[in-house]
Amino acid sequence: MPPKRKAPGTQAAAAKAGRTSAMSTPGPATPRSIDSSVMSDADEDFDDDVSEEQKQREERLTKEADEFVSKFTLGAKRLQSHPDEKGREPRRYDAATPFFRKRDFSHLPLKPDHQNRPLWIDPDSCTIVLERFNPLAEQATDFLITIAEPKSRPTFLHEYALTPHSLYAAVSVGLRPRDIINTLDRFLKTALPASVRREIENHTRSYGKVKLVLKHNKYFVESVDAEVLQTLLRDPVIGSLRVHGSDKITTSYAPTMAGLVIPGTQNAAGVHQANLKQAEKKPSEPGDAANEADLFNALNEEDDDDDKEAVHAFEISDNNVETVQKRCLEIGFPILEEYDFRNDDVNPNLEIDLRPNTQIRPYQEKSLSKMFGNGRAKSGIIVLPCGAGKTLVGITAACTIKKGVIVLCTSSMSVVQWRQEFLKWSNINPDDIAIFTAESKNKFSGSTGIIVTTYSMVTNSRERSHDSKKMMDFLRGREWGLMLLDEVHVVPAEMFRRVISSIKSHSKLGLTATLLREDDRISHLNFLIGPKLYEANWMELSQQGHIAKVQCAEVWCPMPTEFYDEYLRASARMKRTLYAMNPRKFQACQYLINYHEARGDKIIVFSDELYSLKQYALKLKKVFIYGGTSQAERMQVLENFQHNPEVNTLFLSKIGDTSLDLPEATCLIQISSHFGSRRQEAQRLGRILRAKRRNDEGFNAFFYSLVSKDTQEMYYSSKRQAFLVDQGYAFKVITQLANIEQTPDLAFATPQECRELLQRTLVDNEKGGEDDIETDDLFGKSRGGNGRNKKLLPGNGVRRTAGMLAELSGGQDMAYIEQNKAANKALKKKAKAAAGAEGQSAFFRKLQREKERSRAQARAG
Numbered sequence: 001m002p003p004k005r006k007a008p009g010t011q012a013a014a015a016k017a018g019r020t021s022a023m024s025t026p027g028p029a030t031p032r033s034i035d036s037s038v039m040s041d042a043d044e045d046f047d048d049d050v051s052e053e054q055k056q057r058e059e060r061l062t063k064e065a066d067e068f069v070s071k072f073t074l075g076a077k078r079l080q081s082h083p084d085e086k087g088r089e090p091r092r093y094d095a096a097t098p099f100f101r102k103r104d105f106s107h108l109p110l111k112p113d114h115q116n117r118p119l120w121i122d123p124d125s126c127t128i129v130l131e132r133f134n135p136l137a138e139q140a141t142d143f144l145i146t147i148a149e150p151k152s153r154p155t156f157l158h159e160y161a162l163t164p165h166s167l168y169a170a171v172s173v174g175l176r177p178r179d180i181i182n183t184l185d186r187f188l189k190t191a192l193p194a195s196v197r198r199e200i201e202n203h204t205r206s207y208g209k210v211k212l213v214l215k216h217n218k219y220f221v222e223s224v225d226a227e228v229l230q231t232l233l234r235d236p237v238i239g240s241l242r243v244h245g246s247d248k249i250t251t252s253y254a255p256t257m258a259g260l261v262i263p264g265t266q267n268a269a270g271v272h273q274a275n276l277k278q279a280e281k282k283p284s285e286p287g288d289a290a291n292e293a294d295l296f297n298a299l300n301e302e303d304d305d306d307d308k309e310a311v312h313a314f315e316i317s318d319n320n321v322e323t324v325q326k327r328c329l330e331i332g333f334p335i336l337e338e339y340d341f342r343n344d345d346v347n348p349n350l351e352i353d354l355r356p357n358t359q360i361r362p363y364q365e366k367s368l369s370k371m372f373g374n375g376r377a378k379s380g381i382i383v384l385p386c387g388a389g390k391t392l393v394g395i396t397a398a399c400t401i402k403k404g405v406i407v408l409c410t411s412s413m414s415v416v417q418w419r420q421e422f423l424k425w426s427n428i429n430p431d432d433i434a435i436f437t438a439e440s441k442n443k444f445s446g447s448t449g450i451i452v453t454t455y456s457m458v459t460n461s462r463e464r465s466h467d468s469k470k471m472m473d474f475l476r477g478r479e480w481g482l483m484l485l486d487e488v489h490v491v492p493a494e495m496f497r498r499v500i501s502s503i504k505s506h507s508k509l510g511l512t513a514t515l516l517r518e519d520d521r522i523s524h525l526n527f528l529i530g531p532k533l534y535e536a537n538w539m540e541l542s543q544q545g546h547i548a549k550v551q552c553a554e555v556w557c558p559m560p561t562e563f564y565d566e567y568l569r570a571s572a573r574m575k576r577t578l579y580a581m582n583p584r585k586f587q588a589c590q591y592l593i594n595y596h597e598a599r600g601d602k603i604i605v606f607s608d609e610l611y612s613l614k615q616y617a618l619k620l621k622k623v624f625i626y627g628g629t630s631q632a633e634r635m636q637v638l639e640n641f642q643h644n645p646e647v648n649t650l651f652l653s654k655i656g657d658t659s660l661d662l663p664e665a666t667c668l669i670q671i672s673s674h675f676g677s678r679r680q681e682a683q684r685l686g687r688i689l690r691a692k693r694r695n696d697e698g699f700n701a702f703f704y705s706l707v708s709k710d711t712q713e714m715y716y717s718s719k720r721q722a723f724l725v726d727q728g729y730a731f732k733v734i735t736q737l738a739n740i741e742q743t744p745d746l747a748f749a750t751p752q753e754c755r756e757l758l759q760r761t762l763v764d765n766e767k768g769g770e771d772d773i774e775t776d777d778l779f780g781k782s783r784g785g786n787g788r789n790k791k792l793l794p795g796n797g798v799r800r801t802a803g804m805l806a807e808l809s810g811g812q813d814m815a816y817i818e819q820n821k822a823a824n825k826a827l828k829k830k831a832k833a834a835a836g837a838e839g840q841s842a843f844f845r846k847l848q849r850e851k852e853r854s855r856a857q858a859r860a861g
């Protein structure tokens, strides 16, 4: 028997340090390094400080380790001979133990050929670490994406977590518990820990046994196991929710399956068969990890549902669907939502296919294969980076199911856009795709079709117009094959509930780039839509040229003493203004604009702080857009930014966070942002991921975050970066910009100017800063039919992608609201007070009259 080797403690933490320091990057330069010419020699001075600090830290840790070893040697020996009372493998302690503490897994025996296997596992937290440089990394990644949640994916080591939801998703795509256990064991460098095996078994044993099926506009809880159904009916919560008067339990037969072709893929069925044949041909030698990987591919393709099985079911009412789903999860029988669309003879088929020249990209195909893995449509969420083509994924899903589709968007502009994209990519008859918005309430002409609408149109609880009521009755009275939910991360759970309880659809597909909420309510989406089916790797897509490569940097800007003194005693609101108005930050911004304009870049400067946005833009003589900018001016500015070589920098408030699609933009500078919002950071980065020039050789887009040193902004900044670091982006820290003092007309170069700036800032903001209160979106209120807007629709350059302004500014976003509650309440109070005070004023009476007149005109029209 080969001698047992020791596994090192997990290296993920070290590799996860995506946040690197430009002045402390020894060894070979990373390919994503920021252009060194923007940094000065001062970086090297800082390097020495870091090394000194590092030395001291190492000395302290070594001392701590020595003490620990002498203290615990006896205890360690005792532990070695006494297995854990829970039956876990005994742990050993040595000199390295204090460094890894609870994450020391050296007691797990390594397999003899561990070098060939790509996975490590933490038996306590079920965290899996993947070696990306291993030859089997590709196959292991496919497997992990199916069974686990990606947590962090920097260059060399990726971290995944096995969670109940991820295992639920794995079972829902057709993997059986033993498939998961065997394949995981084969990819692991160590034996599969008993605790992980138990965890997988516990969470998958009853998964997939209970299904929620919509038949003839009624919901049924279904199972092939009558005993399981009896158990559910005996449960006090579920039992009482069965629809009375319906048959106790009905029995029918499960539909059969056959190979499914996802349109737009390269001979999807052929690929399917070839994979199967390949797996059959290759004899799997034990220990040969390559063959194990093929085996996994074959497992994925297995189709073992051909036999007709008896299915038992009972009915529940629409209002109780979520309660039953939640209760089933609590008692260990999570409900799967599946739609056997090919055997649905009740709902009419929709004439729709992708256009012959449409080819979906490999990652789009992969995401859809998770949805249609076993030939039925599973409800769930697909996560793709901004600009990676979520719309086409949704359209392809619709072309696969070929039944009635309802698309829900965040704004009426996106509604128009979704319709256009459907017409562009598919052969749908324009009469079969209709729009339901405030301006247009059309139905499709045939027996089935596609309706594109907004979340607010279908959840509106105010008095509806006659047309809207009729339209809602139409939407409620039908069974839809597919519900496409765009930008699922921004919509409050309550809104989803209302949508889902009023409109019945056999399957739901949620689309988003950032499945992130600071309020942790993402898990609600698991009940309301379904599990996360697929999450693309941002780095991989940028390497393949589907999205731009971006270099990220955090620029540290020290504060002059007077500013810092003032900052220390300022109110929270003033603090934010002061760290945005820091003159050194202003200079850094000026320097970077000069530098990038000279390189031919188009630059967007983001500021959440309106005061600083205006001050910066006016002083630097650049154009700017914020909530108060008129519609005509917005359009003019954007058009100039796109086409005028003289206008290369645009200052933008948070209204452009998510709605903006300017492929010309190649550089982004952030001078103030929304606290620690990871999502805002990712969405802002998304603005340059579509850079037109992304496939030029050696092209890089740039993302700079300017932070005032030693202020709260530094804390928020590192928090904001967490999501992008986990996606593999490395943030360089720049402490000094090279030759900044030589910048022509450098602003605030003298102490006198700095003092004046401080005084002005304090006086101007005495009564509290201006808030960017948005009432419309970046592209204006008048959407759709408006000629001015049309100029900026796809094909004409600028295109918006989502969101009404209230959402874009964070107003309707739960994740933002959490931190903004007080401010929102104050605003509401203010508005009420104003309404009360001015209620009788001529201006308000006139406004009211105008509103009534336009309503009457609309009704008459």
Ligand SMILES: Nc1ncnc2c1ncn2[C@@H]1O[C@H](COP(=O)(O)OP(=O)(O)OP(=O)(O)O)[C@@H](O)[C@H]1O
Residues within 6 Å of the ligand: 359, 360, 361, 364, 384, 385, 386, 387, 388, 389, 390, 391, 392, 513, 686, 801, 802
């Ligand atoms: N398979 C494909 N072939 C060619 N072009 C594609 C493909 N998929 C997407 N695109 C193009 O990529 C661009 C981005 O697509 P889309 O607007 O759907 O991105 P998105 O993921 O919705 O972005 P965001 O999150 O920013 O809204 C579009 O111009 C689209 O036409």
